[in-house]
Amino acid sequence: MPPAIEALDADVRDEVRRSGIDPLTQVETVRRFAQSVVRAHDDRSLSGAVRPLDDPERMVAELVARVAGFGPLQAYLDDPAVEEVWINQPDRVFVARDGSHELTTTILTAAEVRDLVERMLKTSGRRLDLSSPFVDAMLPSGHRLHVVLDGITRGFSAVNIRKFVVRANRLSELVELGTLTRQAAAFLDACVVAGLNIVVAGGTQAGKTTLLNTLGSAVPGRERIVSAEEVYELRFDHPDWVAMQTRQSGLEGTGEIKLRHLVKEALRMRPSRIVVGEVRAEECLDLLLALNSGLPGMATVHANSAREALVKLCTLPLLAGENIQKGVYLDYADGHGRTRHHLRPCLSRPQGRWHERHEAARTWPRLREAGESAGHRRDTRRQQVGLPRVPRARRVRGGPRPDRARTSGSAHSLGGLPVVP
Structure with a gap:
C-alpha cells in the first residue's frame, strides 16, 4: 500500500481516538474526519511538501x-451482485456472484485478516479463541459471519461472510422472480393464514430463509410470532414478533444458550406461531412436541426432497438423548403436516402420509401412494390425498381452505381455493 494512504489512515484513526466515537456505528463522523484529512493533505501538496492525490474522493x-468498514472486503460487501465472500488464506479471497464463485485480486496479510475478524466480532458480543475456535455472528449490516480459527483449519483462519440479500419480502415477489407460480403462491398463502405447519427443505444456498421470510409476511397481523435462530437471519414485517438467537458459553464455560432452550422458552411467551430458523439437532424434538400440541409453526431443514425432510424430522429427535420409543417420533413427524410433491421448484410434497404400521418404517419410512388408504386398493383417479387439514378452531368465516384445493392443468399447479362458508 502507498505510504500516503498509510499516513492518512493513521491521521483518521488519531481523530477517531481523540473524539472517542465508535467508528463502526458512526460512519458519517468518520467520513467527515476522512474528508478533513484529505483536504489538509491537498493543501500541503500545493507547497510541494507532499505528492497530490490522483482521486481525493476515492x-x-x-x-x-x-x-x-471492513477494509479491502468492504467493496464486495457493498456490491449488490456479490452473494458471499470467503477467505481461505490471506492471498486467496473468493466471492460468489449469480451462483458461481471466482478468485479475486485482493491480497491480504495474516495480520489484516486477524484485524478484520476482530472488528467484525466487536459488535456481536461473541468471541473466537483457542477454547472456542468456531464462531457464528451477525454483522451490523445483517450479513452472517462464520470463522474457523487456524489450528483447526490448516495454516490460516477460514472466514465466510454470507450476505443478507433481500430478493423478496412477499410471496407475490417470488412469483415475479419466477420462483413460484401464482397458484402455488396462493396455496402457500392460504396454508399460512389457515395455520398449517410448514417445513421448508433444500440444500445450502437454496433460498430456504428467503422463502421462510416471505411465508412469515403472510401471517395475519392479529397473531404473535416468536422465532428462534442460531444467528439472526429472519426478517419478518410483522407488528407482534419476538426474535431470539443462541449464545455461546463464556470464558468460564458457562452461560451457553442452545437452540433447544430457545424453543422451550418460546412456548412460555404466548406465541400464536413459532418459527425455528433451521432445525439441525435435538431442538427438533421440542419443536415437534410444540407443533403436535396444536401450536402452528414453520421451520427450515437441510434436505433434498420432501421425503428426506420427513426422514430428518424422524431422526433428529433421537439426538435429544431422550428414551423415545420406536414409532413415537413417527407419530410426531406425521402430525407435523402432510406436504405433497406438487409445488416445484421451491416446495415439494411427499405422496401421502406415513403408513399406520410403523413396523414398515424400521429401516426406511414407507409412504403411501397418492390415492391409497389403509385396507383399500389404489384409486387411479387424481385425488388430493394427504393435504393437511385446517384445524376447526382456526377456520374463519371467509378464510381459505387449502385442504380442499383442486388440481387444475399441470400436476405442478393448484387451482381454486375454497373458503370457509
Whole structure:
C-alpha cells in the first residue's frame, strides 16, 4: 500500500481516538474526519511538501472503508451482485456472484485478516479463541459471519461472510422472480393464514430463509410470532414478533444458550406461531412436541426432497438423548403436516402420509401412494390425498381452505381455493 494512504489512515484513526466515537456505528463522523484529512493533505501538496492525490474522493471512500468498514472486503460487501465472500488464506479471497464463485485480486496479510475478524466480532458480543475456535455472528449490516480459527483449519483462519440479500419480502415477489407460480403462491398463502405447519427443505444456498421470510409476511397481523435462530437471519414485517438467537458459553464455560432452550422458552411467551430458523439437532424434538400440541409453526431443514425432510424430522429427535420409543417420533413427524410433491421448484410434497404400521418404517419410512388408504386398493383417479387439514378452531368465516384445493392443468399447479362458508 502507498505510504500516503498509510499516513492518512493513521491521521483518521488519531481523530477517531481523540473524539472517542465508535467508528463502526458512526460512519458519517468518520467520513467527515476522512474528508478533513484529505483536504489538509491537498493543501500541503500545493507547497510541494507532499505528492497530490490522483482521486481525493476515492481516497476518502477507501479511508472510510478501512476505518469504519471492513477494509479491502468492504467493496464486495457493498456490491449488490456479490452473494458471499470467503477467505481461505490471506492471498486467496473468493466471492460468489449469480451462483458461481471466482478468485479475486485482493491480497491480504495474516495480520489484516486477524484485524478484520476482530472488528467484525466487536459488535456481536461473541468471541473466537483457542477454547472456542468456531464462531457464528451477525454483522451490523445483517450479513452472517462464520470463522474457523487456524489450528483447526490448516495454516490460516477460514472466514465466510454470507450476505443478507433481500430478493423478496412477499410471496407475490417470488412469483415475479419466477420462483413460484401464482397458484402455488396462493396455496402457500392460504396454508399460512389457515395455520398449517410448514417445513421448508433444500440444500445450502437454496433460498430456504428467503422463502421462510416471505411465508412469515403472510401471517395475519392479529397473531404473535416468536422465532428462534442460531444467528439472526429472519426478517419478518410483522407488528407482534419476538426474535431470539443462541449464545455461546463464556470464558468460564458457562452461560451457553442452545437452540433447544430457545424453543422451550418460546412456548412460555404466548406465541400464536413459532418459527425455528433451521432445525439441525435435538431442538427438533421440542419443536415437534410444540407443533403436535396444536401450536402452528414453520421451520427450515437441510434436505433434498420432501421425503428426506420427513426422514430428518424422524431422526433428529433421537439426538435429544431422550428414551423415545420406536414409532413415537413417527407419530410426531406425521402430525407435523402432510406436504405433497406438487409445488416445484421451491416446495415439494411427499405422496401421502406415513403408513399406520410403523413396523414398515424400521429401516426406511414407507409412504403411501397418492390415492391409497389403509385396507383399500389404489384409486387411479387424481385425488388430493394427504393435504393437511385446517384445524376447526382456526377456520374463519371467509378464510381459505387449502385442504380442499383442486388440481387444475399441470400436476405442478393448484387451482381454486375454497373458503370457509
